[in-house]
Amino acid sequence: MRAVNWLYLNTVLPLCKPALYRGLAGEMRRYEEAERRSIEQNKERQWESLLRLLHHAYDTAPFYRERFDRAGLHPGEISSPSDLQKIPPLTREDIRIHQDALWSRCYRHDSLLRAATGGTTDTPVPLLRAPESVLRKAAVHFRFNSWAGMWPGDKIFYLWGARMDYAENPTWRWRFFDRYVMRREWAPTSLFNEQVLESHRQSLNAFRPRIIYAYPTPLALFCEFLRNSGRPYYKPAGAICTAEPLLAQQRRVIEEVLGCRVFELYGSREFGMIAAECEIHAGLHFNPSAAYVEFLPVAGGETESLREILVTDLLNDGMPLIRYKINDCAIVSDRPCPCGRGYPTVTQITGRTGDVFILPNGDRVPGVALTNRVLQVCPGLRKLQIVQETLEAFRVRFVPSPAFSLSDLDLLRTKLKKFFPDQLRWEFQQVAEIEREPSGKTRFCISHVLSSQSSAHPAGLHRYGGPERVNP
Numbered sequence: 001m002r003a004v005n006w007l008y009l010n011t012v013l014p015l016c017k018p019a020l021y022r023g024l025a026g027e028m029r030r031y032e033e034a035e036r037r038s039i040e041q042n043k044e045r046q047w048e049s050l051l052r053l054l055h056h057a058y059d060t061a062p063f064y065r066e067r068f069d070r071a072g073l074h075p076g077e078i079s080s081p082s083d084l085q086k087i088p089p090l091t092r093e094d095i096r097i098h099q100d101a102l103w104s105r106c107y108r109h110d111s112l113l114r115a116a117t118g119g120t121t122d123t124p125v126p127l128l129r130a131p132e133s134v135l136r137k138a139a140v141h142f143r144f145n146s147w148a149g150m151w152p153g154d155k156i157f158y159l160w161g162a163r164m165d166y167a168e169n170p171t172w173r174w175r176f177f178d179r180y181v182m183r184r185e186w187a188p189t190s191l192f193n194e195q196v197l198e199s200h201r202q203s204l205n206a207f208r209p210r211i212i213y214a215y216p217t218p219l220a221l222f223c224e225f226l227r228n229s230g231r232p233y234y235k236p237a238g239a240i241c242t243a244e245p246l247l248a249q250q251r252r253v254i255e256e257v258l259g260c261r262v263f264e265l266y267g268s269r270e271f272g273m274i275a276a277e278c279e280i281h282a283g284l285h286f287n288p289s290a291a292y293v294e295f296l297p298v299a300g301g302e303t304e305s306l307r308e309i310l311v312t313d314l315l316n317d318g319m320p321l322i323r324y325k326i327n328d329c330a331i332v333s334d335r336p337c338p339c340g341r342g343y344p345t346v347t348q349i350t351g352r353t354g355d356v357f358i359l360p361n362g363d364r365v366p367g368v369a370l371t372n373r374v375l376q377v378c379p380g381l382r383k384l385q386i387v388q389e390t391l392e393a394f395r396v397r398f399v400p401s402p403a404f405s406l407s408d409l410d411l412l413r414t415k416l417k418k419f420f421p422d423q424l425r426w427e428f429q430q431v432a433e434i435e436r437e438p439s440g441k442t443r444f445c446i447s448h449v450l451s452s453q454s455s456a457h458p459a460g461l462h463r464y465g466g467p468e469r470v471n472p
Contacts, residue, residue: 001151008153020134027139034289037342046288049314054078057320063101089310090324092117096125103128103319112318117270130318137272137315140290144276148263149238150211156184157204159214159222189218190419192364197225205234216241217356217366220250223257235259244368245349266349268326271313278339285343290315295332307332327442354445360391365419367445380408383434388447395427397434
């Protein structure tokens with residue numbers, strides 16, 4: 001850690017955002033100490049935290065008292081992971097229906113902070129968080145970032161698609177604060193063509209960040225552009241990928257072009273970051289202080305080691321999430337990581353993937369960029385999947401919610417027009433469910449055009465034209 005990082009960690013961030021960062025340095029030290037404990041010691045502490053949470057939920061949240069009683073189970077009777085499996089998994093639909101019964105009566109409702117579940121195939125639903133949990137989750141995230149060489153105060157270039165994370169039309173004061181105080185630059189990913197990517201290259205060169213923080217798919221496309229453009233570009237010290245699985249071929253392209261190692265982080269809007277890749281790059285470590293994670297066999301999975309992930313949040317007492325179906329899967333392994341950290345690992349996270357849509361004029365729309373900007377604003381659609389059949393033809397498969405009406409499809413059409421030209425053809429297909437694939441992945445965006453276009457134009461994005469504007 002450099003002097004500027006120590007200053008930001010202990011002074012600048014706590015002064016700028018005291019509600020979020022006061023005490024951050026101490027929390028990060030707690031997690032650093034946990035890394036040095038053995039896996040067995042961390043598991044013992046994790047089980048104690050889990051039992052405390054179960055008692056808390058039973059005593060203070062009406063939903064869990066009813067759920068435990070219906071299962072004929074009292075928290076005091078839980079003594080092993082097999083006992084825990086008597087509690088039915090929590091689903092997004094449970095949260096949607098039982099909002100008022102899920103928050104803990106230990107807290108005033110108006111003292112809890114608002115958040116939302118993630119939005120890939122499923123429509124997001126509101127969540128509540130205890131104020132103290134936000135600091136703890138931030139510390140988990142910052143500690144994971146440090147494994148990749150990223151510390152508070154470093155200049156970060158965000159190749160990012162989640163509009164909620166940054167201002168769309170910031171004031172000059174906010175732009176100054178973002179760039180010169182928080183030391184971050186945002187590069188939107190909703191539309192990629194040569195003009196957009198060239199603008200991002202120039203921003204990268206001008207900003208000269210220490211770390212690029214990005215969705216894997218847009219970053220791989222950006223790196224292909226950098227490689228093929230023949231123009232000079234700045235190389236950061238490292239890159240961090242999150243929000244979707246990092247594929248092996250994407251990792252190769254990113255590392256070859258940027259000349260640095262890539263680190264993968266795993267988390268969700270519900271829980272924050274809960275797992276990360278260390279410097280050994282032999283899988284992802286789950287922080288046992290942040291979450292209790294279960295791995296359940298997947299019927300019909302491609303491999304015997306494929307497991308569905310259930311997560312219990314150990315940090316947020318405001319709205320307990322116990323055995324939550326996060327709709328992701330993992331490839332599990334019993335091999336310990338040579339790094340020596342006392343955190344359990346999985347080989348790979350699968351799920352929440354999206355292809356890249358190729359438009360008739362050659363522009364590209366990364367599917368992952370749509371997850372926060374299309375589905376979230378259509379609450380009448382419980383699940384959604386966008387399939388590109390040809391360059392001009394798209395099919396939208398959707399699962400309606402109980403409150404669905406035709407106006408929801410009108411709203412969806414309006415939102416899609418912000419990303420796609422008018423001449424495209426759209427077919428809307430109502431389905432009973434959008435199933436997970438045998439690989440464990442839930443695909444939000446599927447392109448049947450991508451593979452043929454990629455093979456026909458291996459040179460990449462430098463062949464593409466498009467409108468001469470940067471679409472946020």
